[in-house]
Amino acid sequence: MQIMNLGSKEEACHYVANELLKQIISNKKSVLGLATGGTMVRVYEQLVNLIRINEIDLSEITTFNLDEYIGIDYDHPESYYTYMHDVLFNHLPSWNESRIHLPNGSAEDLEAETKRYEALLDQEGPIDVQILGIGENGHIGFNEPGTPFDSVTSIVNLTESTIEANSRYFETIEEVPEQAISMGIQSIMKAKRIILLAYGPKKAEAIKRLLTGDITTDLPASVLYNHPNVEVILDNNAYLSEEEDI
Numbered sequence: 001m002q003i004m005n006l007g008s009k010e011e012a013c014h015y016v017a018n019e020l021l022k023q024i025i026s027n028k029k030s031v032l033g034l035a036t037g038g039t040m041v042r043v044y045e046q047l048v049n050l051i052r053i054n055e056i057d058l059s060e061i062t063t064f065n066l067d068e069y070i071g072i073d074y075d076h077p078e079s080y081y082t083y084m085h086d087v088l089f090n091h092l093p094s095w096n097e098s099r100i101h102l103p104n105g106s107a108e109d110l111e112a113e114t115k116r117y118e119a120l121l122d123q124e125g126p127i128d129v130q131i132l133g134i135g136e137n138g139h140i141g142f143n144e145p146g147t148p149f150d151s152v153t154s155i156v157n158l159t160e161s162t163i164e165a166n167s168r169y170f171e172t173i174e175e176v177p178e179q180a181i182s183m184g185i186q187s188i189m190k191a192k193r194i195i196l197l198a199y200g201p202k203k204a205e206a207i208k209r210l211l212t213g214d215i216t217t218d219l220p221a222s223v224l225y226n227h228p229n230v231e232v233i234l235d236n237n238a239y240l241s242e243e244e245d246i
């Protein structure tokens with residue numbers, strides 16, 4: 001695992017956007033693993049700009065998102081389908097909608113949907129570059145603490161900490177979905193390359209625990225030590241040296 005503190009949020013996001021750009025340029029049939037959340041908004045803004053100025057055709061790029069809420073429609077303003085279209089897909093006309101994949105959290109048969117998604121990942125994958133945020137509790141995707149490392153795409157219950165963190169996007173905490181479909185830890189680990197991005201003081205505790213090097217299901221992100229090609233990209237606020245207090 002390579003850990004890089006790039007100083008500022010802007011630099012950290014710029015690095016991730018650049019790496020996605022490089023991947024897209026190196027292979028126009030790339031498979032990208034995408035993430036949502038506040039962390040990625042700036043990455044996608046920068047990526048949109050880079051793709052525009054390089055006049056890149058995205059029609060053969062395939063994308064897989066990590067997760068989607070259960071209990072709200074795909075076109076709900078806070079669904080991840082809406083987020084991805086608002087922040088990334090709608091800004092660039094050459095995306096091929098049929099190659100854009102998110103789990104369907106309003107599928108009639110949710111179990112079948114998890115199996116469909118995992119099978120599609122296997123069929124279209126492996127993912128060339130998977131980008132990840134990290135939860136304040138160390139989750140990756142919606143794989144909450146305690147999730148077995150061999151988990152595949154499944155229906156997951158969100159922890160109170162995650163519901164609380166996500167409530168900033170909803171009018172009341174009661175409106176925050178309590179379940180989601182998430183790629184599993186094993187599904188994420190199949191990616192050829194993984195870039196985890198974390199910035200801001202709220203992530204400092206999870207990053208501090210990650211940097212101890214202990215591999216434990218209590219901190220799902222620690223599974224990444226078992227992957228041969230992982231970078232953890234930080235800013236000053238998320239990266240605190242041993243001596244500093246949080």
Ligand code: PGA
Nearest residue numbers: 037038039040133134135
């Ligand atoms: P955030 O979420 O980017 O909104 O902080 C990251 C995550 O929970 O994985």
